[in-house]
Amino acid sequence: xxxxxxxxxxxxxxxxxxxxxxxxxxxxxxxxxxxxxxxxxxxxxxxxxxxxxxxxxxxxxxxxxxxxxxxxxxxxxxxxxxxxxxxxxxxxxxxxxxxxxxxxxxxxxxxxxxxxxxxxxxxxxxxxxxxxxxxxxxxxxxxxxxxxxxxxxxxxxxxxxxxxxxxxxxxxxxxxxxxxxxxxxxxxxxxxxxxxxxxxxxxxxxxxxxxxxxxxxxxxxxxxxxxxxxxxxxxxxxxxxxxxxxxxxxxxxxxxxxxxxxxxxxxxxxxxxxxxxxxxxxxxxxxxxxxxxxxxxxxxxxxxxxxxxxxxxxxxxxxxxxxxxxxxxxxxxxxxxxxxxxxxxxxxxxxxxxxxxxxxxxxxxxxxxxxxxxxxxxxxxxxxxxxxxxxxxxxxxxxxxxxxxxxxxxxxxxxxxxxxxxx
Amino acid sequence: xxxxxxxxxxxxxxxxxxxxxxxxxxxxxxxxxxxxxxxxxxxxxxxxxxxxxxxxxxxxxxxxxxxxxxxxxxxxxxxxxxxxxxxxxxxxxxxxxxxxxxxxxxxxxxxxxxxxxxxxxxxxxxxxxxxxxxxxxxxxxxxxxxxxxxxxxxxxxxxxxxxxxxxxxxxxxxxxxxxxxxxxxxxxxxxxxxxxxxxxxxxxxxxxxxxxxxxxxxxxxxxxxxxxxxxxxxxxxxxxxxxxxxxxxxxxxxxxxxxxxxxxxxxxxxxxxxxxxxxxxxxxxxxxxxxxxxxxxxxxxxxxxxxxxxxxxxxxxxxxxxxxxxxxxxxxxxxxxxxxxxxxxxxxxxxxxxxxxxxxxxxxxxxxxxxxxxxxxxxxxxxxxxxxxxxxxxxxxxxxxxxxxxxxxxxxxxxxxxxxxxx
Numbered sequence: 001x002x003x004x005x006x007x008x009x010x011x012x013x014x015x016x017x018x019x020x021x022x023x024x025x026x027x028x029x030x031x032x033x034x035x036x037x038x039x040x041x042x043x044x045x046x047x048x049x050x051x052x053x054x055x056x057x058x059x060x061x062x063x064x065x066x067x068x069x070x071x072x073x074x075x076x077x078x079x080x081x082x083x084x085x086x087x088x089x090x091x092x093x094x095x096x097x098x099x100x101x102x103x104x105x106x107x108x109x110x111x112x113x114x115x116x117x118x119x120x121x122x123x124x125x126x127x128x129x130x131x132x133x134x135x136x137x138x139x140x141x142x143x144x145x146x147x148x149x150x151x152x153x154x155x156x157x158x159x160x161x162x163x164x165x166x167x168x169x170x171x172x173x174x175x176x177x178x179x180x181x182x183x184x185x186x187x188x189x190x191x192x193x194x195x196x197x198x199x200x201x202x203x204x205x206x207x208x209x210x211x212x213x214x215x216x217x218x219x220x221x222x223x224x225x226x227x228x229x230x231x232x233x234x235x236x237x238x239x240x241x242x243x244x245x246x247x248x249x250x251x252x253x254x255x256x257x258x259x260x261x262x263x264x265x266x267x268x269x270x271x272x273x274x275x276x277x278x279x280x281x282x283x284x285x286x287x288x289x290x291x292x293x294x295x296x297x298x299x300x301x302x303x304x305x306x307x308x309x310x311x312x313x314x315x316x317x318x319x320x321x322x323x324x325x326x327x328x329x330x331x332x333x334x335x336x337x338x339x340x341x342x343x344x345x346x347x348x349x350x351x352x353x354x355x356x357x358x359x360x361x362x363x364x365x366x367x368x369x370x371x372x373x374x375x376x377x378x379x380x381x382x383x384x385x386x387x388x389x390x391x392x393x394x395x396x397x398x399x400x401x402x403x404x405x406x407x408x409x410x411x412x413x414x415x416x417x418x419x420x421x422x423x
Numbered sequence: 424x425x426x427x428x429x430x431x432x433x434x435x436x437x438x439x440x441x442x443x444x445x446x447x448x449x450x451x452x453x454x455x456x457x458x459x460x461x462x463x464x465x466x467x468x469x470x471x472x473x474x475x476x477x478x479x480x481x482x483x484x485x486x487x488x489x490x491x492x493x494x495x496x497x498x499x500x501x502x503x504x505x506x507x508x509x510x511x512x513x514x515x516x517x518x519x520x521x522x523x524x525x526x527x528x529x530x531x532x533x534x535x536x537x538x539x540x541x542x543x544x545x546x547x548x549x550x551x552x553x554x555x556x557x558x559x560x561x562x563x564x565x566x567x568x569x570x571x572x573x574x575x576x577x578x579x580x581x582x583x584x585x586x587x588x589x590x591x592x593x594x595x596x597x598x599x600x601x602x603x604x605x606x607x608x609x610x611x612x613x614x615x616x617x618x619x620x621x622x623x624x625x626x627x628x629x630x631x632x633x634x635x636x637x638x639x640x641x642x643x644x645x646x647x648x649x650x651x652x653x654x655x656x657x658x659x660x661x662x663x664x665x666x667x668x669x670x671x672x673x674x675x676x677x678x679x680x681x682x683x684x685x686x687x688x689x690x691x692x693x694x695x696x697x698x699x700x701x702x703x704x705x706x707x708x709x710x711x712x713x714x715x716x717x718x719x720x721x722x723x724x725x726x727x728x729x730x731x732x733x734x735x736x737x738x739x740x741x742x743x744x745x746x747x748x749x750x751x752x753x754x755x756x757x758x759x760x761x762x763x764x765x766x767x768x769x770x771x772x773x774x775x776x777x778x779x780x781x782x783x784x785x786x787x788x789x790x791x792x793x794x795x796x797x798x799x800x801x802x803x804x805x806x807x808x809x810x811x812x813x814x815x816x817x818x819x820x821x822x823x824x825x826x827x828x829x830x831x832x833x834x835x836x837x838x839x840x841x842x843x844x845x846x
Binding site: 019022023102104108110115117118196200201215216219221222223242245246248249250253254340362363364366367368369370371372373374375377378379383384385395396397398400401410411412413414415416417418419420421422 | 442445446525527531533538540541619623624638639642644645646665668669671672673676677763785786787789790791792793794795796797798800801802806807808818819820821823824833834835836837838839840841842843844845
C-alpha cells in the first residue's frame, strides 16, 4: 500500500496550518500550551489506558526492560511532562524579534525579523514524552509539525496527540498545527522524507541508524543530532585535582548521554604523574579503560583496574557506558589533531592552568562546544539558558549544539520603501 | 571508472586545509586575495589561452550565442573580476565575531563565536567568473572549498584555479583551501554529493534541473538557490503612478534574474481604473501579458497589447523573460494566499498607501523578502549592504535570501570554566 496520499495530505494540512500559526499572537499560543498542561492531568486516564496497551505489546514482544521502562508513563512522569509544558509557555516568544535593521542610502528600510521555519517533521523513537516536548516547542516557535514516533509507543503517542489537538481547538488555533502520523508502518517514512513541497525541515531524534537512514533518504533539509564522541584532554599544566574531578564527572555522572566523555587524552609529560591517579578514580567508579600501548604500560601494575588494549575503533566510538578510551599524546597540537580526527565535533574540554594552551585548544578544536576547565556534561539547552531544547545539533548549518526556540526559527527581510526602483 | 578515490582525496585535503584556514588571521587571508587580484592581471595571458580553447569547443559544439557570450573572458571582464576580489578583501572578516555572551549562575562563561562552516562544495554551470567569486568568498570566510564548474568552462576554470592556488601558496595559506575538481566527467558529481565525511555544505548555483539533481542526490546538507517567482500586488489603495513605476521596474529592468517579477496581482476594486494603464505601460516595453479571464475581459479592447489567456501553470512559472502573468484578486487576503500558494517564497511586494494592508501583507506573505512600495529587484547581497553574495537562498534553514560572508559561517560555543561539573 502506498502511503503517499496520506503523507501528502498531512503535509498540505501542515503547510496551511503553519501560515496561520506563523502570525498567531503569543497569548493564544501560550493559552494552548497551558490548556494542554491541564489536559494532561484531566485526561490522564486515556493516556494510561493507551500506555497500558503499548506496555502489554512490548512485554509480549519481549522488549528489553530498559526500553519498556522508557515507554512507561505514570502519574509522576505525566506531572513532570505537564510542568515542562508550563515552562515552555513561560519562555519568551522568539517570533517577531528584530535581528538587524539598516537603512540603505536609497532610503530602503531593511529589517531582518525572526519568523518560524514553517513545517517541521520530527522523527523519533520510543519515548512518548518526545511527542509532547516536540509539539510544544514547535507550537511556541510558530511552526506546524508532523510527528512520527516509534511503533512501540504508537498508542500512547496517539492519545497524547489527541489531547494536543483538543488544546489547539479549544484555544482557536488550527487543529493541523500538530499532526501525529496515524500509522506505525515503516513504509510511511520515506514519502515523509521526500515531501519538500510542504515540509521545510526534518529533525530526527534517536539512534545512529535512524539518523543515518533519514539523512540518506531525505530530500527535505535535515538537522542531524548524531553521536557525541567527546574528549577530555588533560594538558601538561593541568591542576591534578581539577583534572580528576572533571574527568570523573564527564565520564560517570551520566554515561548514557551524548555529552558524556568517551575519550581521555593526556599529555605525555604528566602521564606518569597523573594518569595512574585518574585511572584509579575511574576504576573506583567501575569504568573500563581501553588504553593505547603507552597508557597500558603505565597502568599495567595498578591493581583493580578494568584495563584492556584499545582497538583502532575505540577513539571514535560512542560507548554510552562506563568505558573510556585512554591515550597519551605527545603535545597539545597532537591532542587537537586527534580530537578533530576521531571525535564527533560535539563537546570537548581541556584541563589546564596555561591560558595560551587553553586558547589554542578552544580555537583549534573544531567542535560545536569547547570547554576550558569544565565538564562536557553542560552541553544542554537548559544548562545554556535556552530554557528548553529540541536536541543537540551535530550539523554546522542553521543550528550547532543545543537547539532551543530561537533555533527553531528562520528569518525574513521586511523592507519598507517609498517608491524605490532599481536603476 | 570510479571517481570515488579522487573525490575522497579532494575531500580529505579540503578538510585538512579548512582546519588551518579556520584560524588564519585576516591579514593573511586578505594578502592572498590581493595577490590573486594582481595575478589576474599579470597572468591574464594564460587565462585567455584557456578561455580560447573553451570558446572554440563551444563554437564547434554549436552552443547558443548567449551561452558562448557568458563563457567569454576578455580584458574588461577580467579587470572587473580582479576589482571584485579587491572589494572582498576590503570587507570585514566575519570570523571570530562574538555573537552572544552569557555568564551562567554556576559561573560558566559561555561565548557564541562566529566560525567558518568548514568545507563547502560549490556546484555551478558555465560562467567562469563564478570560480573566482566563490573561491574568494569562501576564503575570506575561512572555509575551504571544492569547486565543480560546468564542462563548457573547464579549461578557463582550471586556469583560474591555478592562479588561486598560486596566490594561496605565495601567502602561506594551504594550497588545498581551494580545489577545482579536475575532471568534467558527470560521474564525478555523485560521490561529491555524498561525501558528508568531509564536506559540510553544498551550494548549487545554476538552473532548476541542476539544483533539483543536487538536492535529490546529496546526503551533504544543501543550501538551495532555486527559482524566483516574484509577485507585485497592487492593492486597492495603491498610488497609481507608484504602482506603474514599481511594476515596470520589477518586470522589465532586467527580466532574466531571479528577483524580477513574474506575476502582477491587482485588487478588483481598482482593476478597471488601473490595470489598463499598467498593461499599456508594460505593452510599451513589449511585455506579453498572460491574463486570467477577468483581466482578459478588461484588457481585450486595449490596442497594442500582447495579450494571451493564462494557463494553470502561469502563476508559478519563472519566465526570466518579458512575460508577466496577470490576475485580478478579490481581496488582500486572496492576494496573500495566492502568493503563498503559487510563488516561490523569494521576493514579493505590495503597492499601497494603506499601512494596515501593508503590514498584513508583510506579515502574511511567507517569503524570504517582502516589500512595501518598492521593486523586488533589490533582493541582492550588494543592495542589502552585505558587500557581496554567494547567492540567494530559497531555503529557510541557515540562510534565507541573499547570502553574504556571515551566512557562509557557522558558530561554536566557547566556554570558560574554573572546575564546574554537573551535579
